[in-house]
Amino acid sequence: MxxxxxxxxxxxxxxxxxxxxxxxxxxxxxxxxxxxxxxxxxxxxxxxxxxxxxxxxxxxxxxxxxxxxxxxxxxxxxxxxxxxxxxxxxxxxxxxxxxxxxxxxxxxxxxxxxxxxxxxxxxxxxxxxxxxxxxxxxxxxxxxxxxxxxxxxxxxxxxxxxxxxxxxxxxxxxxxxxxxxxxxxxxxxxxxxxxxxxxxxLDASLDEEVVEKIRNFILEEKEISDFHYLKTRKSGNTNFVDVHLVFSPGISLLRAHYAGDRIEEKIKELIPNEEWVINAHLDPYDDSEMNDTQPIKMD
Known part of the structure; x- marks a missing residue:
């Protein structure tokens, strides 16, 4: 039990x-x-x-x-x-x-x-x-x-x-x-x-302190040039994170994948006794302006 x-x-x-x-x-x-x-x-x-x-x-x-x-x-x-x-x-x-x-x-x-x-x-x-x-x-x-x-x-x-x-x-x-x-x-x-x-x-975002740490983890990764569409929410004992990671066009898929894995591991350590579902979309360039998804307005 x-x-x-x-x-x-x-x-x-x-x-x-x-x-x-x-x-x-x-x-x-x-x-x-x-x-x-x-x-x-x-x-x-x-x-x-x-x-x-x-x-x-x-x-x-x-x-x-x-x-x-x-x-x-x-x-x-x-x-x-x-x-x-x-x-x-x-x-x-x-x-x-x-x-x-x-x-x-x-x-x-x-x-x-x-x-x-x-x-x-x-x-x-x-x-x-x-x-x-x-x-x-x-x-x-x-x-x-x-x-x-x-x-x-x-x-x-x-x-x-x-x-x-x-x-x-x-x-x-x-x-x-x-x-x-x-x-x-x-x-x-x-x-x-x-x-x-x-x-x-209503799918409110995670605590601002946690979200800020996630932003810092992404920015600290040397392979990533930028990111956008960072969204978080919570359901029960599970935290959900969605983000678009921007890489250089010439980077190999394997290197980009490893960079994403490193970020995910750091995020999971924020609250290790909870479940995390992290969905990172790998972009070869910043497509935020072309993407149909509306950008999130941060206060």
Missing amino acids: TLQKKATIISSSTATVLIVIKLFVGILSGSVAVLASAIDSVLDLIVSAFNYFAITKAEQPANKKFNYGKGKIEALAAVIEGTVITVSGLFIFYTAIKKAIKSEPLEYLGDSIMVMVISLALTIALVLFLNYAAKKTRSMVVKSDALHYKTDVLSNGAILVSLVLIQVTGFEMIDSIMGVVISIYIIHSAYEIIRDGVYIL
Whole structure:
């Protein structure tokens, strides 16, 4: 089993444990913050289960129907996850406002505080593992899951602080205020997840730092006089690079081929634990003006 799949299974298991204890104490205490956190954990479980499905599909090899594989399903999963997070944030916001208007008293504060301490400890441990898995695999799904649970760490910590303050001061409006703050933060964090997923679905280029290094590798190759139509994109764990390399007209095909190979090897070393598909078109002269392909406008 791959590390990506293990990460989603551990996420799902952790979410299940948190759902049980949060719902039980949240219903008893009537704390909107604890109940909101329980609902968030339910969504965590749904998202983690979907992520497992997405990773399973993304890892399938290319075939006759899907020539480039199914890597983009990870980006689609990230967009769905971000949308789910946004919806949960909106629900928490609504619940917090409703709680403030009705002014319902809190009960079992001690139990609620204990639940949030346990929840915070489990979530911190999960985030540490997901961060490790994300760095090792560079999977967008795992990265999104890690970011999601990071927001849970902050929200659980905020809820814990609010419950302690309520127990000390007796000012129960803190519960609703904290619920509103948490909801706004959750919605804000979801934006980044959705944005990154949409960028990949729309074939956005690789990070500018990576693209600049690719340009430098090409320019450093003494056999190449120029290049054009450099295009990059990402799909799942695979990076795609297309470029036209310009050589002197008299160069042999073998020398041009070796030069292209040297550049490809350097590019692959940029992120060695990811797949690279590099398509280099060898030109004996600069044909960019004659080519029907429209040149890319660089800002």
